[in-house]
Amino acid sequence: MVDIIVLGATGFTGRLITRYLHAHRERKAGKFTYAIAGRSKAKLTELARAIRSDDDEDHLEIFEVDVMNFEDVEKVVKQAKVVVNAVGPYWRWGKPVVKACARHGIDYVDITGETPFVQDIIAEYDYLACKNHAVIIPSCGFDSLPSDILVFLSAQLLKEKNGGFASIAESYTAYSLKGGTSGGTMSTAIASMEEIPRRRLIEAGRAYSLSPITGTRSGKRSLVNTLRYFSPKRYGIDFPLAPHNRSIVQRTWGLLQLRASPDSVNDNTAPDASPTPAQVAAYGMEFKYREYLQISSPITAFFLSIGFAFGQILLFAFPPARWLLKKFATPSGQGPSDEVLERGFLRGTNITISEPAPGSGKQTVVRTVLTGRGDPGYTLTAVMISESALSLLLDKSKLPPMGQEGGILTPSTALGNTLVERLRASSRFDIESKVLVDAE
Structure with missing residues (x-):
């Protein structure tokens, strides 16, 4: 069991998110753990080797996962408290991840700018997420x-x-x-x-x-x-x-x-x-x-x-x-x-x-x-989505009411001033x- 799983970690933005989390002051203080997930075990292993410094003794767990295989996704999602989804296009690959998080009460953030995808997950999974207290927040990057x-x-x-x-x-x-x-x-x-x-x-x-x-x-x-x-x-x-x-x-x-x-x-x-x-x-x-x-x-x-x-x-x-x-x-x-x-x-x-x-x-x-x-679309997006995930993981009691209850929400309704302070501190x-x- 890990605190955060970065799904799509070997993509361009996924690598930036992984690097940011790995260097984060709170990870170094032992406040959270994270793992990386993607389609290629070889690329994941290469990424894990690249970001670890010589004196870094922490083991970085990796998960090989096919996002189109719901059973595969569900198995990985259940091992995290928060899922950071960097796998796009979300219209093509995002719904199984949201479904698994909503079903099992796992918090979720992504960086989508695809409005039809957000429409679909609201229609299909908002009730389920509310019922299981899963906080699902799309568009936690430069969009939007x-x-x-x-x-x-x-x-x-x-x-x-x-x-x-x-x-x-x-x-x-x-x-x-x-x-x-x-x-x-x-x-x-x-x-x-x-x-x-x-x-x-x-x-x-x-x-x-x-x-x-x-x-x-x-x-x-x-x-x-x-x-x-x-x-x-x-x-x-x-x-x-x-x-x-x-x-x-x-x-x-x-x-x-x-x-x-x-x-x-x-x-x-x-x-x-x-x-x-x-x-x-x-x-x-x-x-x-x-x-x-x-x-x-x-x-x-x-x-x-x-x-x-x-x-x-x-x-x-x-x-x-x-x-x-x-x-x-x-x-x-x-x-x-x-x-x-x-x-x-x-x-x-x-x-x-x-x-x-x-x-x-x-x-x-x-x-x-x-x-x-x-x-904005890469360096700052990696910071924004990472701090959104950490708000859910480490500051749950400080979040607005909706951020403690669950549903398909937005950055401000779920995270509010807690996220603002985290961005300033970054x-x-x-x-x-x-x-x-x-x-x-």
Whole structure:
């Protein structure tokens, strides 16, 4: 029996996760154990040999497993307290792992950005996970942990300033970043285009596709968006990760809103009473969320928007374009060098605006900024998913109520401030919240 099993440890991201856990201060202090699992025993043995230093006496257990064989998966999963799943595409290979974890009450985290996969595991395994107290958290990497945590922290500060019943009118996040692409990422993107039915992709792209309830739509999309409360002035465009990130944030909204008022999701206020903790956590029924890639010039933003849109249409509608991409893409299992990964960075800025205050009509505006040092999709993703797993393993009693009960959750609903503090302690992240405009 081990504390954490890294499934898909020999893939590009899996190796980074394994290295991070192996070097972790709490592992060296004896607070947790981990093992690695994958299809090839030879590759697992090679990885175990590569990460162990000469003076490292700990034995690293390895498990050979075929993720398409449920009995195989179940046998391995039952030997862990938390499963870190780095095997993608998740649409193709992820469901047996989630099923085994939900069935046996094993906590689970992954780094998927595949909305149809998350839809399926909610529909098929949410009840089972709740029943067996398994905490299942998809999207604990760059997809979509920063987006979820940024809105969570902004909402938290806004509530502190305006009282527990204050509601959010609008929230948006703008990213600036530098990062590379691995073969596994490209393989997952192409598999999503070719294997997931077009109808499912359209359904997954709709607002609130992962939420248990439907909320307020965010309005029409534009090629170029002026980002309010940015100085100097900045502009935002849609980018490929935005739809899935939005769906995770909206699931957080729906889970919190439903918990705040299970009998009437349209009315979570009670003027003559103090708000409950669940009502304090909820974002409010008028909540709207958008997400952008941050650009300094409106002209650059316009042409990038056109380019992104044309590229997506070309890849979806023109099979030879996908063939060329597969032919010249980095092979699966390979990615940027350590030096290139270290040169990457992430900066996410969230602006959250309250509903107008009764009487005065004034609004509170909160800004939360998350800065990460390292490639967002790989170096920082390895940190985010590892610290999510360690939150479940070592800090269970400190987690929000949902994180102690189970179900298909989101990073913020399951892990909350416990995860935020772990990210800060990792030395890779700075996270700060500030009130820009105070309604009072």
